[in-house]
Each structure stands twice: as C-alpha cells, then as structure tokens.
Amino acid sequence: MHIFTLAALLRLQRGVRLHHICQRHLHATHATSSEWCVGQPFSNPLDELKKLLQVPLIKDENLIFKPTQTEIRKAQNIFQGNRVEPLKGIVNLDQLPARDLPEIAFIGQSNVGKSSLVKSLFRSLNPKTNHRLTVSKKAGHTRTLRFYEIPRKFSLVDMPGYGENMPEHFVRSAEAYIMTRQTSRLKMTFSLLDAHRGMTENDQEFLDKLQNSNASFCLVLTKIDKVPHSHVLRAFLALNEYREKHLSTALPQIFLVSSLSGAGIPLLRSFIAYVTGNIRISGH
Numbered sequence: 001m002h003i004f005t006l007a008a009l010l011r012l013q014r015g016v017r018l019h020h021i022c023q024r025h026l027h028a029t030h031a032t033s034s035e036w037c038v039g040q041p042f043s044n045p046l047d048e049l050k051k052l053l054q055v056p057l058i059k060d061e062n063l064i065f066k067p068t069q070t071e072i073r074k075a076q077n078i079f080q081g082n083r084v085e086p087l088k089g090i091v092n093l094d095q096l097p098a099r100d101l102p103e104i105a106f107i108g109q110s111n112v113g114k115s116s117l118v119k120s121l122f123r124s125l126n127p128k129t130n131h132r133l134t135v136s137k138k139a140g141h142t143r144t145l146r147f148y149e150i151p152r153k154f155s156l157v158d159m160p161g162y163g164e165n166m167p168e169h170f171v172r173s174a175e176a177y178i179m180t181r182q183t184s185r186l187k188m189t190f191s192l193l194d195a196h197r198g199m200t201e202n203d204q205e206f207l208d209k210l211q212n213s214n215a216s217f218c219l220v221l222t223k224i225d226k227v228p229h230s231h232v233l234r235a236f237l238a239l240n241e242y243r244e245k246h247l248s249t250a251l252p253q254i255f256l257v258s259s260l261s262g263a264g265i266p267l268l269r270s271f272i273a274y275v276t277g278n279i280r281i282s283g284h
C-alpha cells in the first residue's frame with residue numbers, strides 16, 4: 001500500500017549512505033541514452049538505474065510517486081490537450097500575474113535545461129508554445145520570469161539561471177519570487193541539476209538557500225541522455241546523499257529527465273498535475 005502524501009514526504013528524512021554502497025556494487029556499464037524506456041506509457045528512468053545495483057537504490061519504495069497508466073494519460077491530456085498561454089516575461093515582482101492559479105517554478109544553473117524542460121512538458125500538441133519557448137547553447141539565455149499558463153489549471157514558470165551570465169536582477173526577481181511566492185500560489189519549485197556536470201558549488205549554495213527558506217522543492221536531474229547510465233547513477237547517488245544530509249525539506253523523490261529523448265517526462269507531468277490539484281492519484 002502506498003503511504004505517499006506530500007505532507008508526509010516533507011517530514012521524512014532518511015539516513016542511508018547509498019553513495020558508498022554504490023562504489024562497491026556498481027556494475028560496469030556503457031548503456032547509452034537510447035536505452036531508457038522512453039516508449040513505454042509509464043517509465044521511470046530510475047527503474048533502469050536499479051538494474052545497475054545489487055542493493056536497493058531506494059530504501060523505501062513507498063516513497064516513490066507511482067501513478068497508474070490511466071493517471072498518466074489524464075496528466076498527458078492536461079499538458080497536451082489544452083491551450084497554453086505564454087505571458088510576457090517579467091523582472092519586477094509587482095508585475096506578477098493576478099490570476100489565482102497554482103504555480104510551479106523551474107530553477108537551476110544557467111544552461112541546465114530549464115526552458116528545454118518546460119518546452120518538452122508541453123511538446124508537440126501546442127505549436128504556439130513550442131515556437132515561443134526558445135533554448136540556446138549560450139548560458140544565460142533566459143533573462144526574465146516567463147509564465148506559461150494553462151487557463152483555469154496552473155502556470156509553469158521558467159526562470160533565469162544562476163551562475164554563468166546570471167542577470168543582475170536574479171536575487172530580487174527569481175530568488176525573491178521563490179522565497180515569497182511559496183506562501184500563496186507557488187506549489188512546488190523544481191531545482192534542476194545537470195546529470196552530466198553533477199552538482200556544482202553554485203548548485204549547493206542555491207539548494208542551501210532553498211532549504212533555509214522552507215520552500216517546497218524537489219530535485220531533478222536533467223540531460224540524462226547525454227551520459228552513460230553509470231554516470232547518471234553516480235550523479236543520482238551523490239545528489240541523494242547530499243539531500244539526505246543537508247536538505248531535509250526537499251522531497252525524497254529525485255526526478256530524472258531528458259528533454260531530448262522524453263525520458264521521465266510523463267512521470268513529471270503527472271507529478272505536476274498532482275501537486276497543482278488537477279489529478280488525483282490513487283493511494284496517495
């Protein structure tokens with residue numbers, strides 16, 4: 001039986017030192033991006049990583065968000081079957097949208113893949129959004145808070161990145177939005193980290209700020225297509241260990257995604273639909 005509830009997850013802390021276990025039990029592998037189970041209606045890339053370890057990757061499976069295929073399809077319909085309205089980018093918080101919708105924010109180092117992820121969540125059936133959401137190899141491309149609204153359901157907020165080419169207004173725009181908006185509309189902040197680069201000092205600094213702010217946040221490893229599974233596993237375990245030691249308010253679930261291949265995207269859509277109150281998940 002699932003015991004997953006958001007409130008319960010926020011209280012949970014576990015003390016497993018998986019990183020060290022990993023060093024002893026990791027199978028050598030050169031599996032590549034194409035081997036993530038992208039085509040399956042429900043596929044959590046974490047399931048692929050489990051095959052690389054001889055010990056459980058997750059101590060308590062009950063903590064993992066596991067929607068049914070019907071629930072995943074419902075979430076899919078919300079993202080792909082509705083009109084998406086890209087709003088004008090803002091920098092000043094007094095210009096925040098007035099509409100009373102739940103909001104979800106994506107934050108992370110510049111170039112980590114925030115815009116690509118938002119684009120991937122809405123992909124294909126919304127050509128207008130695809131057109132308006134631009135990505136770039138150049139770090140620091142996104143300069144403003146950009147809201148993508150599904151009317152009457154929720155808004156996704158793409159943010160400028162911290163680190164290289166960070167806009168000078170970052171602290172009073174992006175950071176202030178996350179720290180203050182959580183008391184009203186912001187339901188979850190997704191903190192993105194690059195599976196290829198691993199966690200950087202900038203990431204640690206920002207995650208520590210999130211922890212101290214009591215924001216509801218969870219971690220996402222991006223670009224999992226870019227490196228072998230063994231590399232993703234190491235990045236996952238290092239991040240999980242940091243979470244267990246330092247980020248007691250982060251949700252235990254770490255999402256793995258590739259905006260390029262689509263791996264992990266249906267699961268993330270379901271989670272967003274769930275935390276914004278747009279679908280119910282059985283047993284949770």
Ligand SMILES: Nc1nc2c(ncn2[C@@H]2O[C@H](COP(=O)(O)OP(=O)(O)OP(=O)(O)O)[C@@H](O)[C@H]2O)c(=O)[nH]1
Nearest residue numbers: 110111112113114115116135136140141142161259
């Ligand atoms: N291989 C791979 N490349 C990706 C993925 N997601 C993003 N990228 C690439 O990474 C670069 C940066 O992507 P963006 O989505 O613009 O990153 P961002 O975090 O919004 O960047 P800033 O606007 O600089 O903050 C682009 O060249 C993307 O094509 C992914 O899942 N896999």
